[in-house]
Amino acid sequence: MRPLRYSINVTLDGCCHHQAGLPPDEESMTYWTGEMERAGALLYGRVTYEMMESAWRRPVTGPWPDWMDEWEIPFAEAIDRTKKYVVSSTLGTVDWNAELVRGDLGQAVRQLKEEPGEVISVGGVALPLALADLGLIDEYVFLVQPVLAGHGPTLLAGLRERIKLELVDRRDFRSGVTALRYRPQTTA
Template sequence: MQPLRYSINVTLDGCCDHRTIGPDEELHRHAVENLERADALLFGRVIYQMMEAAFRPQPGVEAEARPDWMAPFARTIDAAKKYVVTSTLDRVDWNAEIVRGDLEKAVQQLKQQPGRGLFVGGVQLPMALAEMDLIDEYEFVVHPIIVGHGPTLFAGLAKYVDLKLVDRLELGSGAVAMRYEPRRQPSAC
């Protein structure tokens, strides 16, 4: 079974609004490494549309004022297979297909396909997946800033998730990427 991995940038006070954290080369390099560990990306509608607007190549249009060091991330996310969880979009393209119906069952089926893993992004979809105990690895890239507003990560989570630290990486910006796995109770057989 392939793992479902989640990574998100967050401030010291828990804000997960992507506009509060400035991009840098090392952070994007790290994100590319994460994406390359997955065979497909799982997005909700909001993240899918945000990523598509920012990174889908437009014929005849140069990337608007994008630094050269963002190109590997843009190429990687453009080429990736994408699954989009949505009840409002009728169709998607950009190497994507819609996931409808029972979310838990659909994600379990994706995880059972052969491969290196799936990568999920965003805020709302990962919260639902965490409550279903479907995320196998969490990575929080904690940035040394306090912004004093939200949205905050996992606000309203209905289920306690106990994690154990499995890896830690300090970035030159002062951000720390901490990777965790859930402590799961052995199933009774």
């Protein structure tokens, strides 16, 4: 069974808005590129899919935009080629190597997890909350930013039940960011 991994940048006060933390640097982009390259598929809600597509989809003209630094291109290439599943009741179609996921969320994600392949990486805010409530997330990866945002959406706000986690890996970056990887603790 393919594991489902939730990965996101988060500030010390729990804000997970993509502009609240530190701007990406070469070290963090190398980390995210590695995570992307290990993902067999991405699972996004509509908002995250559209945001990631607008930033990271290869332009029709071919070359990457001038604003992109050389060290961002490997991430852009990795996300551009990775299979994507989009949970949406409002989109009629998707492209960018993507397909829509409709119907019962729990059943659809369980089916994706049963398919052969590597880890499924989920991002965003609302969709991971629903998946956590359903007990479907097998791993949580938080890049904790040394910033207090004081506003914005917070990580897993509204979670119905507490999920006890076990730390399985930690990596400190020169910028002060700490990558924390957790798995839900199993009750024996």
